[in-house]
Amino acid sequence: MTAIIEVDKLTKRYGNKRGITDVSFQVEEGEVFGFLGPNGAGKTTTIRLLMALLRANSGTARIAGLDVWQGSVEIKRLVGYLPGELALDPGLTGGQILEYFGHLRGGVDQAYLKQLIARMDLDPSRKFRQYSSGNKRKIGIIQAFMHRPRLLILDEPTSGLDPLNQQEFERMVREVRDDGRTVFLSSHILTEVEQTCHRVAIIRDGQLVRVGSVEELKDIKLQEITITFASAVPIEAFKDLEGVEQVDMLSDGRTVRLSVQGQADAVIKAAAQHSVLTLTSHQPSLEDIFLRYYEGDGVAAKEVSHVVQ
Structure with missing residues (x-):
């Protein structure tokens, strides 16, 4: 298989504060890759580096063979991105926001867009300021999926969603996978990662501590x-x-x-x-694995593993 995301010794520092250090992994075309860790572990920093919203201090990252910084415009054409926090015009309706994103993409399949709105049970006539956190998340999910991107990069996508919408989101991810497209999914919701992902990376305090298939990770617990x-x-x-x-x-x-x-x-x-x-x-469940890497003295977290190809 061909790697669509290639990250090699990626490092980002915020002055004296920790960012990420020497993070390396690959995501293969057509797989669902889970990026697992609690808030503050370095998930969002890594994603922002991939999206060229931050510039790394050292290391490299490539998407579809393109350097994420030098090829950022072309990369954004093939990526559907959901940030951890949405900052959108509060005076626009959900429908207007999605229409705006559709125009930015050069147009999208309107029938597919309506299907996503129905599946997410979103009322597009309400203004963004009137939405609950869960409904704002739905807007973010729909705009990421609606142009059928080659690669989806999703930062905590189901945060704020109710269980039914979480299940619908998981079905949408499986459809993307079955279509041969790729999903990079950061999360701290363990069941979500376990049910949807081929492989999982665990990040702790800005450093990658384990990468492997869900089953391989279970074997070490x-x-x-x-x-x-x-x-x-x-x-x-x-x-x-x-x-x-x-x-x-x-x-x-x-x-x-x-x-x-x-x-x-x-x-x-x-x-x-x-x-x-x-x-x-x-x-062992993925939750057991996760707790092992974050419990007590953190000895297990020091057992940095090579990336499983």
Whole structure:
């Protein structure tokens, strides 16, 4: 596959304040790429650099083979961009705003635009100042999608949307993906990223700490296995098994709870030597992964991984 976004050691400083440092990743044409991190982690800074709204101190970024700064005008023709915060004329109606953006694009398919308005359940006759934060977000989503761009760059797109509109947005993203187009999606809503994205990058304090597929990221997280035996089993039988990070015996003396990294084959074989009543396994979610990289002393965040091609 061909990379449509190429970022290499991108760095942006705000005086003495942290921006981003040596951020590197690639986004392949036709994939949905999630950029995950809490507010202030560096997501918006990275996106503004991609859109040439900020200039990097060092490093490079390219979209469709074009340098984002030198080729910014041409890049904007092929990108649908949704900023984290919309600053639009409060006196214009939603319909007027969308008409204005359509003219900037040289015209858009009006039937498709009306379809997006209906899908987002937007009243285009109201003035922008009268919209709730969720309805303002809908305007931003519609203007980003309406010209069927080759690449969508979306900063926290579902912030303020109700659950039904979130689901509709996810369907729209899947349609873009199925059409062979690309989505770069920043978010701190973990289920959104997990349900829509092929690959995920986790950013912490301005530095990229992990890039990989959703399934690959799940594999690095400890899974929890709870086994209840018919009678007491010595805890030592599990402590030194491959992949076992922690073992606890519950108060009943017959239930063992294990934290296991990677495959649980050794644990299952050891448990089979005894009479097992129940065995449950909690598979890690993307939220588990995210919390691991942001919890406690941040040791995991220092384990910077190479980009998964």
